[in-house]
Amino acid sequence: MAIRQAETLVLGGGISGLAAAFYLRASQIRENRLENHTGQGKIVVLEGSPRVGGWLDSFQTPEGAVHERGTRSIRPVGVVGKNTLDLVSAIGLDDAVIPVTRSHPATQNRFIYTQDGLHRLPSSLSSILRRQAPFSQSLLSRLIKEPFAVKCKEDDESIHDFFSRRLGKEIAEYLANPFCRGIFAGDSKQLSMRACFPAIFDAERKYGSIIIGGFRSKPEKFPDIGTSSIAQRAKEQKWASWTMTDGLQTFPNKLSDWLVENGVEVRGSNPCSRIEFVQESDPDDGQKRVRVVTENQDVWEADHVVCSTPAQVTQGLLPPKHQTLSNLLHQITSSNVAVVNLEYDNLQLPVTGFGYLVPSSVQSKILGVVFDSCAFPELDRRKNPTTRMTCMMGGAWFHDLFGDPHSVDPSDLLSCALTSIKDQLGISQKPTFTKVNIHHDCIPQYKLGHTGLVDDIHLYIKDHHLPMSIVGSSYKGVSVNDCIFQARQAVTSL
Numbered sequence: 001m002a003i004r005q006a007e008t009l010v011l012g013g014g015i016s017g018l019a020a021a022f023y024l025r026a027s028q029i030r031e032n033r034l035e036n037h038t039g040q041g042k043i044v045v046l047e048g049s050p051r052v053g054g055w056l057d058s059f060q061t062p063e064g065a066v067h068e069r070g071t072r073s074i075r076p077v078g079v080v081g082k083n084t085l086d087l088v089s090a091i092g093l094d095d096a097v098i099p100v101t102r103s104h105p106a107t108q109n110r111f112i113y114t115q116d117g118l119h120r121l122p123s124s125l126s127s128i129l130r131r132q133a134p135f136s137q138s139l140l141s142r143l144i145k146e147p148f149a150v151k152c153k154e155d156d157e158s159i160h161d162f163f164s165r166r167l168g169k170e171i172a173e174y175l176a177n178p179f180c181r182g183i184f185a186g187d188s189k190q191l192s193m194r195a196c197f198p199a200i201f202d203a204e205r206k207y208g209s210i211i212i213g214g215f216r217s218k219p220e221k222f223p224d225i226g227t228s229s230i231a232q233r234a235k236e237q238k239w240a241s242w243t244m245t246d247g248l249q250t251f252p253n254k255l256s257d258w259l260v261e262n263g264v265e266v267r268g269s270n271p272c273s274r275i276e277f278v279q280e281s282d283p284d285d286g287q288k289r290v291r292v293v294t295e296n297q298d299v300w301e302a303d304h305v306v307c308s309t310p311a312q313v314t315q316g317l318l319p320p321k322h323q324t325l326s327n328l329l330h331q332i333t334s335s336n337v338a339v340v341n342l343e344y345d346n347l348q349l350p351v352t353g354f355g356y357l358v359p360s361s362v363q364s365k366i367l368g369v370v371f372d373s374c375a376f377p378e379l380d381r382r383k384n385p386t387t388r389m390t391c392m393m394g395g396a397w398f399h400d401l402f403g404d405p406h407s408v409d410p411s412d413l414l415s416c417a418l419t420s421i422k423d424q425l426g427i428s429q430k431p432t433f434t435k436v437n438i439h440h441d442c443i444p445q446y447k448l449g450h451t452g453l454v455d456d457i458h459l460y461i462k463d464h465h466l467p468m469s470i471v472g473s474s475y476k477g478v479s480v481n482d483c484i485f486q487a488r489q490a491v492t493s494l
Helices: 015-030 078-090 125-129 139-148 159-167 169-183 198-207 210-216 229-236 250-261 311-315 320-330 398-402 410-425 450-463 480-492
Strands: 003-011 043-046 058-060 066-068 097-101 110-114 117-120 239-244 265-267 272-279 288-294 299-307 334-344 355-357 366-370 387-395 433-444 468-470
Touching: 003 015, 003 288, 015 043, 015 078, 015 250, 015 299, 015 480, 043 250, 043 299, 066 334, 066 387, 078 229, 078 250, 078 480, 110 169, 117 410, 125 139, 139 159, 139 210, 159 169, 159 198, 169 355, 169 366, 198 210, 229 239, 250 265, 272 299, 299 480, 311 320, 320 450, 334 398, 334 410, 366 410, 387 398, 387 410, 398 410, 410 433, 450 468, 468 480
Parallel strands: 003 043, 003 299, 043 265, 110 355, 299 468
Antiparallel strands: 058 066, 097 239, 110 117, 272 288, 288 299, 334 387, 334 433, 355 366, 366 387
C-alpha cells in the first residue's frame, strides 16, 4: 500500500484543527515555503465526518430561519477574542459578522430560574448596590468582604468551594453553579476552578483577592493581536458578542475554503483509525516521524501531527507502547448534551433578554433556555418572523435524568423541554418547528487536578520526543476563542 507524504497532518476538522492548519499555512506563506514533490510543506486535514466545524453547526429551515445545534455566539473580549476577530478578517468574513453591543437587552438582561420564578442578574452599578432576589443581601456587601476571605492553600479547588469561600454560598449556588451549567454543562462541585477560570484563580494566588487582582493584574500583551479593522471596530462599538449571517457554520466553512484555495488538503469522511510513531533511519538522533492510518485504509506519513480530536478519541488512536499517554488522556471526560431548537409563531416572551439558566438545586430537567431571536433577530425567517429559542438539557446529569444518551427517545426530550418551558415561562403554545439534537461527549469536564493532568500529558510528549501536538477544547478552554488561540500557540511553538 502506497504511503502518502506530508509535512504536517491535522486530525480533526473542527475549529481547532482548521485554525491550526490556517496558522501553519500562513506561516509558510510568510516564509515563502512552497510544497515540493517529497511532501515537504504539504498540510493535510483529516476529518471523520462529511462536514467541517465540529461544535459550530448551523442549519436553516425551508422558511429561512437559522438555528444553531452548538455554539450560538462568540465573545470579542480579551486577547483570545481579538485573535478570533483577526482570523475572521484574514479569511475575508468581516461583512458576515452580526454584533451585539453591551447596551443591548440580550447583554443587559440575563436571568436565572428558581422556585420563585425568573430573576434578573445584576448587570449595572445600581443593581449591585441594592438587594435582588434570590439573594438575601446586595452584591456590593459581598464584594466589600471578599478581600478579607481566607485564602485557599490547596493546589486546586472546586468552583463551588472557591466562590462559597470568597463570596458566600448564595453566590456559589445562584451565580457560579448556573454559569457552569451554561458554559460546561457541568457540576460546579466537581469542576476545577484552576482549570475553568484560571485568571480568577491566579488573582487570588497572587494578590490574595479576586477584586484586588482584577485592578492590579495586567494581561499578557500580544502586539500583533487585535490589529484588524474588525477587532478595532468591536472595541470602539463595545461589542458583547457576535454571530454570522447564515449562522456560525459560516466561519469554519469559509476557513476550510481558504485552506483549500491556499494549497491545504481538507479531506472529509476520513476518520483516523490509528497513529504510529516511526523511528528515522538514524536511531541515534532520536527523531521520529508519524504515520496515520485512516478507516478508508489511506496511509499518511508526516514530520508532525496536530491532534485536535477530543482527548477520548486521541487516546484510542495511540499505539500500545504509549499506554501511559493513553491513560492520561482517558482521564479527561466529556458530558452529553441535548439541544432542542424551537420556533413559535406570534409569541411574546414574558421577558426580554439573553435567556435563563437553572441552578442544579432547582428541581428541573433542563439546564437553561436561550432566547435566540432577542440577540439575533437577523437570523429569524424572512417572512412573518417567528420567535426562536433553544433549550439545553442533560450535561453532567444526562444519565440520571434521561438514561443512555445513545438510546434515549428524542420525542421524550422534546416533551420534557416543552413541559419545562410551560412550567417556567408559562408558554403552552405549540411550536411551529422543533429539532432535537443529541451531542455525545461534546463538552469536556475540567475536574479537580485537570491542569496538572494536562501538564503531565505535555511532559510525556516532550520527554518521549513525539512529533505530536494536542489542541482543542479538551485541554485549556472550551470556548471557540480558547480553541483558536490554543491552535495558534501550538503552531508558534513548533
